[in-house]
Amino acid sequence: MPNTPSKPNGTTSAASSNGDDKGKKQVELQPSFTPTLLERLGITSFHLLNKLIPWYKLPGFIGAFNLAFLRIELRQYNLHDAYASSQAQGSSITDPLPNERYLGARHSDGKFNDLKQPKMGCTGMRFGRNFPREVCGKPSEEELMTPNPRMISERFMARKEGKFIPATTLNLLAAAWIQFQTHDWFFHEQDPHEKFNVPLSEDDKWLDQHMQLYATKPDETLDPSDVKCPGYKNLNTHWWDGSQIYGSSESVTHTLRNRHPDGKLSLDSRGREQFLPRDQDGNVLTGFNDNWWVGMEILHTLFALEHNAICDALRKEYPDWSGDQIFDKARLVNCALMAKIHTVEWTPAILAHPALQIGMAANWWGIVGEKLTKIAGSVEQTTTILEAY
Structure with missing residues (x-):
């Protein structure tokens, strides 16, 4: 985690480790991308409005638009690559597509x-x-332990x-779901x-x-800047791809499928x-089985x-x-189902604010909403059928 708080004006306050005010300095954050003119106008307009009324006190739809422009600004200033060079993400030359199957799977x-950055x-x-x-x-261990976690x-x-x-408004499955x-x-x-040894009080x-916690292992040094600012590997895929069920490598996926001719999981x-x-030691065979409890057992079993x-x-x-075609399509459908549950059911239940509910529904169904989207989809499907005849 970064040890410098973000500023609303796009700067950070960096201080020396001894906490001396003389060590403080302002570091200008460079935007990771440039918003369009319309987006910049929206950001500026809501900045002015929020000086009088915060987003959560605005009417639902206006608040939702406020959140949308806030999201753009966060992407502009608070989303950064962990590598010194974008070359680490690969290219079509260094990492060519091995099989056209993965164009749609x-x-x-x-x-x-x-495909331009295949390792992303x-x-x-x-x-x-x-x-x-x-x-x-x-950060030093002293910084990590101040304040004491x-x-x-x-x-x-x-x-x-x-x-x-x-x-x-919730039950224990809400906690199981986010895990x-x-x-x-x-x-x-x-x-x-x-x-890390976490200090404990006498009582x-x-x-x-x-209380001991494993430290996160820094990635190998790929650039001189990695010594001062190390990066940390993610052992899972970063995508919303159901890797907790299907695994984060082709070899694990093949083991879990057991090459079933109908593309099923074993x-x-x-x-x-x-x-x-389960294996011979009783460990669950799934894509990710760490921190296991009955909540994980329920959800992993359900989506398998x-x-x-x-x-x-x-x-x-x-x-x-073929079995591969069925498996690939079933995985896409299953992942879409998980994404939908998280977007229009779990998140609005946790954050039951009208603006967020409108925003999350629009994120999934589009700005016209669920009913009109379904009507438009039915009309489009009917038109396609008629054109076929």
């Missing part, structure tokens, strides 16, 4: 979603930053005895040789005398029920079954398709 390693977001690539690399030096956890997040506050999704997006490589109820049958397979149900439907409609 996911590659389990996360490659070839952008693939397994083993560094996760992007919200701040430029030059202001993201590696255990103290923060206990004071602000621990449940107080006798003061349980129920979430009246299920983050397992799809990222998992940084841990350093088995370096641990701490932790079971051991020490499941264990016990009577009329089906469950995720959903994948196989989609395969059955595709086989019925397209009997001439």
